[in-house]
Amino acid sequence: LQAEIISVGTELLLGQILDTNAAFLSQILSRLGVDLFHRTTVGDNEERIARAVRAAVDTSDVVITIGGLGPTQDDLTKETVAKALDIGLVLDEEAAEWIRRFFELRKLPMVESNLKQAMKPVSGRAIPNSVGTAPGAIFEKDGKAVICLPGPPSEFNAMVTESVEPYLREKLGPTAAVIKSRVLRTAGIGESAMEQKVKDLLRSDNPTVAPLAKTGEAHLRITAKASDEETADAMIDEVETKLRERLGSHIYGVDDETLEQVVVKALIARGLTVGLAESCTGGLIADRITDVPGCSAAFPAAVTSYSNTSKVELLGVPEDLLEEYGAVSGPVAEAMAKGACRAAGSDIGIGVTGIAGPGGATSGKPVGLVYIGFSRKQGAHPATERTYSQEFTFSGDRRNIKRRAAQAALMMLRGELL
Numbered sequence: 001l002q003a004e005i006i007s008v009g010t011e012l013l014l015g016q017i018l019d020t021n022a023a024f025l026s027q028i029l030s031r032l033g034v035d036l037f038h039r040t041t042v043g044d045n046e047e048r049i050a051r052a053v054r055a056a057v058d059t060s061d062v063v064i065t066i067g068g069l070g071p072t073q074d075d076l077t078k079e080t081v082a083k084a085l086d087i088g089l090v091l092d093e094e095a096a097e098w099i100r101r102f103f104e105l106r107k108l109p110m111v112e113s114n115l116k117q118a119m120k121p122v123s124g125r126a127i128p129n130s131v132g133t134a135p136g137a138i139f140e141k142d143g144k145a146v147i148c149l150p151g152p153p154s155e156f157n158a159m160v161t162e163s164v165e166p167y168l169r170e171k172l173g174p175t176a177a178v179i180k181s182r183v184l185r186t187a188g189i190g191e192s193a194m195e196q197k198v199k200d201l202l203r204s205d206n207p208t209v210a211p212l213a214k215t216g217e218a219h220l221r222i223t224a225k226a227s228d229e230e231t232a233d234a235m236i237d238e239v240e241t242k243l244r245e246r247l248g249s250h251i252y253g254v255d256d257e258t259l260e261q262v263v264v265k266a267l268i269a270r271g272l273t274v275g276l277a278e279s280c281t282g283g284l285i286a287d288r289i290t291d292v293p294g295c296s297a298a299f300p301a302a303v304t305s306y307s308n309t310s311k312v313e314l315l316g317v318p319e320d321l322l323e324e325y326g327a328v329s330g331p332v333a334e335a336m337a338k339g340a341c342r343a344a345g346s347d348i349g350i351g352v353t354g355i356a357g358p359g360g361a362t363s364g365k366p367v368g369l370v371y372i373g374f375s376r377k378q379g380a381h382p383a384t385e386r387t388y389s390q391e392f393t394f395s396g397d398r399r400n401i402k403r404r405a406a407q408a409a410l411m412m413l414r415g416e417l418l
């Protein structure tokens with residue numbers, strides 16, 4: 001079964017609202033195994049809506065329009081679809097009654113134009129609206145269907161779940177398939193290096209494996225189409241195993257799991273705390289850690305230390321280190337990490353210092369050069385005490401370098417906790 005979505009609304013084209021309805025519906029369609037090859041957005045214009053509907057009906061079995069079912073002048077969708085398909089509209093007495101009652105109950109005056117919402121196709125039916133006034137409509141012609149749904153998300157979502165999904169399931173019959181996806185999140189490996197390792201798997205058909213590049217990380221989305229959820233899951237499991245064999249610890253999480261969640265969880269599980277000393281990342285790591293609910297058990301404090309003086313005064317970085325190696329150096333990153341431990345009273349300290357650009361480069365120290373220091377203070381076991389630093393060179397603009405540095409620091413911390 002092939003479907004197409006047409007979102008109607010000039011405000012969508014102007015970028016004033018995001019098409020969250022289409023995103024919601026796309027997920028439902030994919031779960032049902034309905035093929036969706038096109039999504040169109042048109043403004044509140046009769047001619048252009050009609051053209052989009054006619055083109056969609058030509059190629060798809062089911063066309064779903066979103067928006068433009070309101071009572072006002074610019075709400076044209078239903079009338080336009082009726083004309084485009086040459087299907088008449090009649091008053092749906094039940095819907096009209098529902099609308100009258102809706103206004104009565106709220107003691108609001110009803111105008112005649114409200115009743116235009118109660119018109120339904122002569123070939124097809126109305127879709128009840130359990131949340132608002134505007135009913136939806138299903139137009140049926142030559143085995144094809146055009147489904148008109150209202151724009152307000154609460155009404156839209158209710159209608160999709162209560163009426164459209166069952167309607168599509170019935171249409172699909174026993175051929176109903178499920179499409180399931182799982183995302184493996186990797187970091188610490190470049191996109192091309194990753195692609196090299198999994199190249200052959202990217203060519204597979206079902207499940208498909210698709211790489212998605214993000215700042216400082218890359219995701220692999222595995223998608224399987226099967227007759228039921230269990231089969232799809234088993235197919236995905238098999239590919240996941242292969243990907244894990246190739247990518248090992250570069251895979252830090254699955255689906256919506258973020259790196260900061262993984263790190264906080266690992267810290268709490270081990271009863272450890274981390275303190276931060278952030279120079280070039282300016283608090284970005286602390287921001288990400290504090291996005292995780294319950295992080296206070298693992299995160300006592302961070303110091304954003306930008307000037308040399310503050311590195312000495314707040315973190316106890318020895319002045320001669322700054323003089324000898326410069327603020328952007330391995331020894332200073334290590335001293336910052338130790339200082340973070342002291343300042344936060346934590347088991348682990350992370351220090352980040354680098355050149356985020358665009359200025360600040362010197363010979364031998366280019367923009368993007370970042371040192372990340374790690375320090376673990378002596379606990380019950382003397383062997384746990386260690387301090388070291390790692391050098392990185394990141395590309396991108398200032399914001400990108402900050403984000404990549406924060407990402408690398410969290411990856412380093414995760415590596416230590418594994």
Ligand code: AMP
Nearest residue numbers: 018019020021067068069070150151152
């Ligand atoms: P309409 O049915 O076109 O009059 O839309 C009514 C309201 O629903 C708009 O003002 C938007 O706030 C919202 N809306 C319309 N279309 C969408 C959409 N595709 N996604 C999310 N919200 C929408």
Ligand code: MG
Nearest residue numbers: 008009067068
């Ligand atoms: Mg509108």
